[in-house]
Amino acid sequence: MSSSDIDFIATEARFGAQNYAPIGVVLSRGEGVWVWDTEGNRYLDCLSAYSAVSQGHCHPKILAAMVEQAHRLTLTSRAFHNDQLALFYEEIAALTGSHKVLPMNSGAEAVESAIKSVRKWGYEVKGVPDGQAEIIVCANNFHGRTLGIVGFSTDPETHGHFGPFAPGFKIIPFGDAAALEQAITPNTVAFLVEPIQGEAGVVIPPAGYFTKVRELCTANNVMLVLDEIQTGLGRTGKLLAEQHEGIEADVTLLGKALSGGFYPVSAVLSNNDVLGTLRPGQHGSTFGGNPLACAVARAAMRVLVEEGMIENAARQGARFLDGLKDIRANTIREVRGRGLMLAVELHPEAGRARRYCEALQGKGILAKDTHEQTIRIAPPLVITSDQVDWALERLATTLTQDFS
Missing domain, CATH: 3.40.640.10 (Type I PLP-dependent aspartate aminotransferase-like (Major domain))
Structure with missing residues (x-):
C-alpha cells in the first residue's frame, strides 16, 4: 500500500490514543520555516513544534x-x-x-x-x-x-x-x-x-x-x-x-x-x-x-x-509584535510577546481561537490555539523580514474575517 492510498487522519483515529486534537493537516516535509503536507501544500510553521525546531526544520x-x-x-x-x-x-x-x-x-x-x-x-x-x-x-x-x-x-x-x-x-x-x-x-x-x-x-x-x-x-x-x-x-x-x-x-x-x-x-x-x-x-x-x-x-x-539566530529572534520578534499591534480588529483583546514567542488573545465574543487557526491554515500558516481564546505564534528563529511581513498580511486578513 502506498502512502497515497492511506487516510492518515482516519488511521490515527482508529489506532491511536485520543490524547491530542491536531489541526487537520498531514505534514510530510520541512525546510527552514516551511513545511509541506502530503498534497504538496506549503505552510509557514508558526509553532516550531512548541519551540523545539527553533533552528528551522532539517537544519x-x-x-x-x-x-x-x-x-x-x-x-x-x-x-x-x-x-x-x-x-x-x-x-x-x-x-x-x-x-x-x-x-x-x-x-x-x-x-x-x-x-x-x-x-x-x-x-x-x-x-x-x-x-x-x-x-x-x-x-x-x-x-x-x-x-x-x-x-x-x-x-x-x-x-x-x-x-x-x-x-x-x-x-x-x-x-x-x-x-x-x-x-x-x-x-x-x-x-x-x-x-x-x-x-x-x-x-x-x-x-x-x-x-x-x-x-x-x-x-x-x-x-x-x-x-x-x-x-x-x-x-x-x-x-x-x-x-x-x-x-x-x-x-x-x-x-x-x-x-x-x-x-x-x-x-x-x-x-x-x-x-x-x-x-x-x-x-x-x-x-x-x-x-x-x-x-x-x-x-x-x-x-x-x-548563524546569529538569537539576535535575529530579537529583531524579527520586535517586527512581528509591532505588526500584530498594528492590526485593527475588533476580535483582538491583547497582543503580547517577547522575541519570537508571541500571542494574540481574542475577545470571548470572537469565538474560539481554533477556528482562526483553521482559517490561517487555508492561507498557508500553521499556528496553534491555547486556552480557547489565544493564538500562539512562534516561528523558527531563522525567519526573515519578508516572511514576517507575509505572515502579518495573512494574519490581518484572518483576524478581521467575519465568521458569523
Missing part, C-alpha cells in the same frame, strides 16, 4: 552531525564513558555559564530531575527535616505531563482523574512577588517557575518581578529553578529569558531547541551544589547523555550562535 549542519555520529556510535548507556558527553558538558557550560550539567531526554524528565535534586539538596545541605521539603510553583504552570508534575497543575484537563498526587507543593499566582514572599517557610527548598508561561498563553510577568524573586530566593536560601524549556536558547531574543532582567537562576532547565528538533535532548544546569548531592545509582537514564544526543545538541547550540 543541514545539525543533520550532518546526526548522520556522522549515527555511523560511529549511537548509544553506550552511562555504564561507560563516550567521546561526546564531555564535549557537550564543556560547550553547554561555556554557553550558559553553568557549573554542573545533568543530561536527560525530555523536558518533563528535566523537571522531574530538578525536583528530585532540590529536595535532596534541601535535606542534605539546607537541613530541612526529612520528608518536609516544600517546592513553590505558580498557578497556570505547565512543566510537563508526568504524574509528579500534573499533581501541581491547576488545569483540570491536565490533572483530572490522575490522582492521588505527591504532596510537597504550594501554588501561588504567577507574577506576584508578595505571594512568593508569604509562601516561603524554613522548609521551602525551591521556587519552580517559567520565565514566561507558554502554555498559559504567553503570559509575561510584570517588569521587575524576577529581580524581586531572585532577591527573595537568595535571602531565604531557596533555589530558583527556571524552566526555560520553551523560553531558552534564543526564543525570547536572548540566550535565556532570565537575561531580560539580568538575573541568574540557581537551576536552569533546557530542552526542545537543545537538539534543533532532531532528537529528544534535555538538561538540568546548576550554578551551585544542587547537582553535587547526587551519587552513583541515585538518578540516571539509559539514553540520557548518549553520544548521538550529545553530537546533535552540540551542533544545535553551535548553529544557534554562529
